[in-house]
Amino acid sequence: MSTATRTNTGAPRLPAARGPFSAAVLTALHRPPPTHLSPPPLDVPADPWGEDAQLALYVCYELHYRGFADVDDAWEWSPPLLALRGRLERAFLAALRREVGEPPPLEAVLADLLAEPPDGDGPSHHLLTAGTRQQAREYLAHRSTYHLKEADPQMWAVPRLPHPAKAALVALQYDEYGAGRPERAHAELFAAMMADFGLDPAYGRYLDVVPAPALAVVNTMSLFGLHRSLRAALVGQFAALEITSPPGAARLAAAFERLGGSPRGTLFYREHVLADAVHEQLVRHTVIEPLLAGPADCPAAEIAFGALAYSLAEDRFADHLLTAWRSGTCSLRAPLPAEPAAPDQPDQPGLPDQSDRPDQSDRPDRLHGPAGRPPLPPEGAPR
Numbered sequence: 219m220s221t222a223t224r225t226n227t228g229a230p231r232l233p234a235a236r237g238p239f240s241a242a243v244l245t246a247l248h249r250p251p252p253t254h255l256s257p258p259p260l261d262v263p264a265d266p267w268g269e270d271a272q273l274a275l276y277v278c279y280e281l282h283y284r285g286f287a288d289v290d291d292a293w294e295w296s297p298p299l300l301a302l303r304g305r306l307e308r309a310f311l312a313a314l315r316r317e318v319g320e321p322p323p324l325e326a327v328l329a330d331l332l333a334e335p336p337d338g339d340g341p342s343h344h345l346l347t348a349g350t351r352q353q354a355r356e357y358l359a360h361r362s363t364y365h366l367k368e369a370d371p372q373m374w375a376v377p378r379l380p381h382p383a384k385a386a387l388v389a390l391q392y393d394e395y396g397a398g399r400p401e402r403a404h405a406e407l408f409a410a411m412m413a414d415f416g417l418d419p420a421y422g423r424y425l426d427v428v429p430a431p432a433l434a435v436v437n438t439m440s441l442f443g444l445h446r447s448l449r450a451a452l453v454g455q456f457a458a459l460e461i462t463s464p465p466g467a468a469r470l471a472a473a474f475e476r477l478g479g480s481p482r483g484t485l486f487y488r489e490h491v492l493a494d495a496v497h498e499q500l501v502r503h504t505v506i507e508p509l510l511a512g513p514a515d516c517p518a519a520e521i522a523f524g525a526l527a528y529s530l531a532e533d534r535f536a537d538h539l540l541t542a543w544r545s546g547t548c549s550l551r552a553p554l555p556a557e558p559a560a561p562d563q564p565d566q567p568g569l570p571d572q573s574d575r576p577d578q579s580d581r582p583d584r585l586h587g588p589a590g591r592p593p594l595p596p597e598g599a600p601r
């Protein structure tokens with residue numbers, strides 16, 4: 219195996235360590251990958267939800283997505299690193315299984331997710347009724363760790379599912395990637411929203427300041443996605459995401475508009491009110507139902523576990539946000555740079571307001587009209 223260093227200039231740079239385990243991983247990644255197996259040098263962090271463990275896991279997983287500009291791509295399949303990652307994963311998966319417990323029947327889990335609680339008080343409620351623009355910016359920075367690669371973790375399921383669930387999943391994912399219009403991919407809409415709120419939409423830009431509870435949400439998806447043995451859990455995670463998205467997206471669209479978002483700064487969430495109302499139906503009726511009717515290689519209990527594990531990670535993230543915001547503190551590991559002053563940019567390319575959309579046609583979540591990735595705001599590098 220070649221040890222020649224390969225550059226990956228389109229990717230972010232490695233973040234700073236958050237403890238001895240992540241420090242060992244990050245130090246190693248700065249070197250060429252080894253060609254021989256060696257025993258992992260450290261004990262796994264005691265807290266699988268903690269900063270050290272979650273950052274190390276996130277960095278290991280990121281090698282399977284965009285990688286890092288300062289890391290040799292060959293690290294992706296380095297046996298020593300995979301062994302190290304495996305120890306982190308086993309600890310994290312054990313924590314998820316322990317905290318989820320024995321899942322209720324899948325029908326009950328899905329019904330519970332479909333029922334919007336009348337007394338909800340999560341982050342979207344807070345942002346709608348009491349949130350500040352700075353808190354909205356924090357929320358986007360947290361979520362950028364997933365939404366700038368939206369739908370990618372679930373693509374790992376495609377080769378692992380039988381037909382017809384496979385075909386249904388691909389049809390659904392086609393929408394996530396823009397339904398044939400790359401500029402309409404949901405990740406691109408999220409990038410446009412970040413720019414509208416004075417954030418840098420470059421991939422990985424805020425990883426250094428995103429804390430463990432937000433990383434754990436993404437790591438749950440990647441854990442399920444990268445292990446064929448967890449494919450049923452990934453289906454459950456996807457179902458939970460799509461089912462719970464529309465009401466939260468509606469609140470966030472209204473919240474971001476209240477906090478000064480332009481049409482391009484709310485389109486991502488407005489789009490998901492429509493799209494995920496369809497997607498949650500598709501994932502339940504065209505992905506899960508055929509899986510349950512077919513050979514028993516995607517057990518209902520494991521789909522339920524995936525949905526509940528993802529909900530658990532989301533609940534922990536929500537608790538983190540609300541604890542910080544209600545105490546008047548920043549929810550990130552460091553405050554965001556100040557938002558640039560409103561520029562004079564009357565002709566900046568933007569996305570049309572959804573109310574102007576001329577045609578919803580046959581696919582409710584297909585978008586129309588011109589779009590373009592906005593220029594980066596004048597914000598300094600994080601390191």
Ligand SMILES: [Fe+2]
Nearest residue numbers: 368394404490
């Ligand atoms: Fe989406």
Ligand SMILES: [Fe+2]
Nearest residue numbers: 460493494497
């Ligand atoms: Fe969706």
